[in-house]
Amino acid sequence: MTVTPDKEIVACEGCGSRSLDLLHRSRRTGLPIARCADCRLVAVIGAAADDRLFELYSSGPTYENYVDSQQTESLKRRRAIAIERIRALLPAGVGSPALFDVGAGRGDFLAMARDEGFAVAGNEISQPAIDLCAERHRIALLAGDLAELRLAERFDALTMWCVLAHAADPRQLLRGTFGLLKPGGVLYFHTPRWCAIDSVGLAATKLTGGRLPQITERRVNTAHLRLYDVANLTRLLTSVGYEVVDATPTVGYSLLTQTYLADLGIPDMLRRGTARLFDRLIERGWFARNILDVYARRPATDD
Numbered sequence: 001m002t003v004t005p006d007k008e009i010v011a012c013e014g015c016g017s018r019s020l021d022l023l024h025r026s027r028r029t030g031l032p033i034a035r036c037a038d039c040r041l042v043a044v045i046g047a048a049a050d051d052r053l054f055e056l057y058s059s060g061p062t063y064e065n066y067v068d069s070q071q072t073e074s075l076k077r078r079r080a081i082a083i084e085r086i087r088a089l090l091p092a093g094v095g096s097p098a099l100f101d102v103g104a105g106r107g108d109f110l111a112m113a114r115d116e117g118f119a120v121a122g123n124e125i126s127q128p129a130i131d132l133c134a135e136r137h138r139i140a141l142l143a144g145d146l147a148e149l150r151l152a153e154r155f156d157a158l159t160m161w162c163v164l165a166h167a168a169d170p171r172q173l174l175r176g177t178f179g180l181l182k183p184g185g186v187l188y189f190h191t192p193r194w195c196a197i198d199s200v201g202l203a204a205t206k207l208t209g210g211r212l213p214q215i216t217e218r219r220v221n222t223a224h225l226r227l228y229d230v231a232n233l234t235r236l237l238t239s240v241g242y243e244v245v246d247a248t249p250t251v252g253y254s255l256l257t258q259t260y261l262a263d264l265g266i267p268d269m270l271r272r273g274t275a276r277l278f279d280r281l282i283e284r285g286w287f288a289r290n291i292l293d294v295y296a297r298r299p300a301t302d303d
Contacts (some may be wrong), residue, residue, distance in 0.1 A: 010045055012036035013170070014232050020045070024205050024216050033220055039235060042194055043226035074283060078252060078293075079109045082188050083116050086157050089245060089295060091184040097156035100180065102146055102173075103163040107133030114139070118157075123149060146176050154182045160189035162254060162291075165224045174240045184300040187242065190252055192219065193292045194227040218263055228292060242296040249289035253282050 011018050019037040026033065032045045090097055096119050101110050104122030106129050114120045114137075123142040124130050130141045142149055158177045167173040177187055201215025220227050228236075230247045237244050258275040266274070281287045 012039060012041055013043060013226070014041040014228075014236055015039040023202055024210065024213060026217055026221070027210060027213065028217065029222055031222065033216065036232075039232040040194075040229055041226060041232045042198070042220055044220060044222060047222045047225055074252075075108070075254065076112075078190075079112050082109075082159065083113050083118070085295060086159075086186050086188055087116075089186045089297065090156055091300070094156055098153070099157040099159065100151075100155045102158060102160045102177065103166075104133065104139075104141055105129050105161070107137045107139045107141065109159065109161060110139050111137040121155075146173065151180055153180075155180055155185060156182055157186045157188065159187075162190060162192070164189060164191040165226055167225075170226070171236065171240065174237065174242070178240050178242060178298055181298040183298055185298045186245075187296045187298070188294065190250075190291045190293050191233070192224055192227050192290060193249055194229055195249070195290045196288045197290060198227060214263075214265060230292065233292060233294065237294075237296050241298070243299055245295040245297055247292055247294045250291055250293045251282060251285045251287050251289055252291035252293070253287075 010020065012020060014036060015038055017036050017038040020034040021037055022032050022034050023042065024033045025031070026044075029047075031047055033042065034045050035042045086099070087097065096117055099110075099113050099118040099120050101107075101113075101120070101122035104110055104124055105126075107122065110120040110122050110133070120139065121142070122133075122139070123144060123146055124133070125143070125145055127143070130143055133139050133141050158181055160177070164170050164173065181187065197215065198219055201213075201219060205213045205216045230249070234244050234247055258271055262271065278287065
């Protein structure tokens with residue numbers, strides 16, 4: 001079935017196909033969540049800016065609460081792995097690689113990369129995050145969206161931690177990162193992928209006639225706009241000019257399970273034991289592979 005919000009025929013943002021299958025229509029926003037019949041990209045159709053995301057980015061207390069709910073140890077491990085892998089992928093002879101983190105948050109990753117010998121920089125649209133980064137790490141982030149900054153410098157590596165899913169135009173964002181990389185430079189990012197959680201959530205939504213949409217709408221919504229798989233994300237990256245080095249489904253939950261379960265409306269008494277169990281499984285990598293860990297490279301010579 002072709003999805004036609006506001007009577008306008010829309011196309012898949014990934015491949016341009018007009019064949020989109022409706023999975024669910026959000027009761028909260030009224031917007032359809034659809035899957036492309038050709039490239040299998042799942043996305044919210046017709047989404048505008050999300051006020052909840054703006055509140056998170058703009059409010060100091062709200063942003064600090066978000067930071068406090070993160071899976072700190074898991075994130076540290078993943079950041080360390082990314083730094084090691086990026087360095088291994090860089091061209092030989094790069095001494096102090098210049099690294100730019102897009103949407104750097106409070107700068108924890110940049111601080112770790114700096115400690116490992118990288119020359120670091122980054123940007124943020126959130127003033128509370130910029131302030132925290134300066135206070136905790138003495139790193140001055142650039143304020144503003146990447147497309148607005150008009151950076152002249154080129155970098156050896158660019159990174160994005162769960163940024164692509166938020167971008168209004170992911171292709172434009174990737175073109176921007178491509179233009180900022182030196183030939184042979186490395187892009188690393190992770191982004192949510194369609195996984196077993198989403199299949200279970202969609203089944204629950206359909207079996208209850210839309211009365212239990214919490215999992216589906218927690219995973220893809222007006223903040224997290226899309227869920228990729230390896231094939232459609234590889235297709236997107238190569239269309240921009242990247243060579244895909246690796247795109248691997250992996251376990252990567254940014255927030256503590258307690259936060260996710262609270263968002264799903266699970267009562268507090270049930271959340272406590274369940275959250276501890278899930279957090280242990282996540283720490284060991286024994287849970288649904290909910291993200292794609294991606295390494296790509298700008299070709300050493302541009303044709």
